Amino acid sequence: KPVPGTWEELTATAKEIMEAERAAGNSELWGYVYQGAAYEGLTCNAMEWIASYGGGQVVEPDGAISVNNEAAVEALTLAATWVGDIAPEGVLNYAEEDARGVFQSGNAVFMRNWNYAYALVTGEDSPIKDDVDVTTLPAGASGQGASILGGSHLGVARYSEHQDAAIELVRFLNDTESQRKRAIEASRPPTLSALYQDEEIGARQPFIPLWKPVIDNAIVRPSAPTKADYNEVSSEIWTAAHDVMSGEMEAGAAVARLNARLSRLKGAGW
Known part of the structure; x- marks a missing residue:
């Protein structure tokens, strides 16, 4: 089958393969695993889903709150259908290594993870090392996929003795x-x-050259515009996504609540 280019195609392909494997007796296989626990990883996923649907970056680089729109609702509504269908119920507690564990054991068709996982799933001791490839994240209704940028930074303390x-x-x-x-x-x-x-x-790592356009066009979490409030902003984002995926709230209500809470946090300005 062709590599899915949209989230809807991923959903359908994952379901088709999973159901065929289940019918053949492979009761352990899932269609899609990702980071669904209520933590920073879910903020990343939720922002990618929303942006890929044309719903913006939740909080834009200029500090404007943009999440209260139908595209964001559509994205989270689709994500909620995955839990217990193409993704295990336990995905609501998955971080990076939980997803990799299922995928690397051969029990998932698709996985969303960070770059470090590629070296592990293709390593010499990986049972799936010859059966893995990488592609860009699917697009939403906007027709353009979105990848969120992570990273680490090195600095030197002003008060360092060396x-x-x-x-x-x-x-x-x-x-x-x-x-x-x-x-x-x-x-x-x-x-x-x-x-x-x-x-x-x-x-040595043939997929790394493919990352250049992804990184050039990546979105970022709104830590710069929200400044000291970012930790709370991120918590609100992952809470909204988790409440929708767990069935506690409809996506429209969760997005409206997220918009209200972010607006209250922002006040007169970040």
């Missing part, structure tokens, strides 16, 4: 050779654009 050595270490960890090594050995995406055309990386 600032020069610490700065040297940060520069070393971020230099070309260190980034090439991490890309090859741990499937970590480089921050240096030139490395996406690196022949050695492309040969």
Whole structure:
């Protein structure tokens, strides 16, 4: 079957394969696993779903709250249909490693995860190492998929007693050779654009060059515009998504509540 290009296609394909496998006696197989627990991972997933449907970034880079729209409702409504159907009920408690455990044991057709998982699911000791490939996340009704950017940052404390050595270490960890090594050995995406055309990386981790347009067009969580309120903003996002997926709230009501709570948090300004 062709690789699903939309969330609706993913839903249908996952269901078709899962049901055929179940009929053949494979009672453990699921169609789709992802991060559905009430934590930061679900904020990432929910924002990707909403953005891919043309529903915006929940809180836009300029600080405007944009989540109260029909596209966001449509995205969360579809996600709620997965639980107990193509995804196990337990997905409501899944973080990254829970999803990978099911997928790497051969018990899921599709998985959404972060880049680190690729090196593990294709590693020498992985039972599915020869049966895995990577593609971009599906599109929603807007016709364009959305990927959310994560990352880690290195800095040097002002009060460090060894600032020069610490700065040297940060520069070393971020230099070309260190980034090439991490890309090859741990499937970590480089921050240096030139490395996406690196022949050695492309040969060893052929999916990394495919990430360049994904990263160039990625959305980000609204930590910059919401400043000190971000932790609470994220909690509200994952709570809304989890309440919809668990059947506690209809998507329209959850999105309206999320909009109201974010507006209250924002007040006169972030």
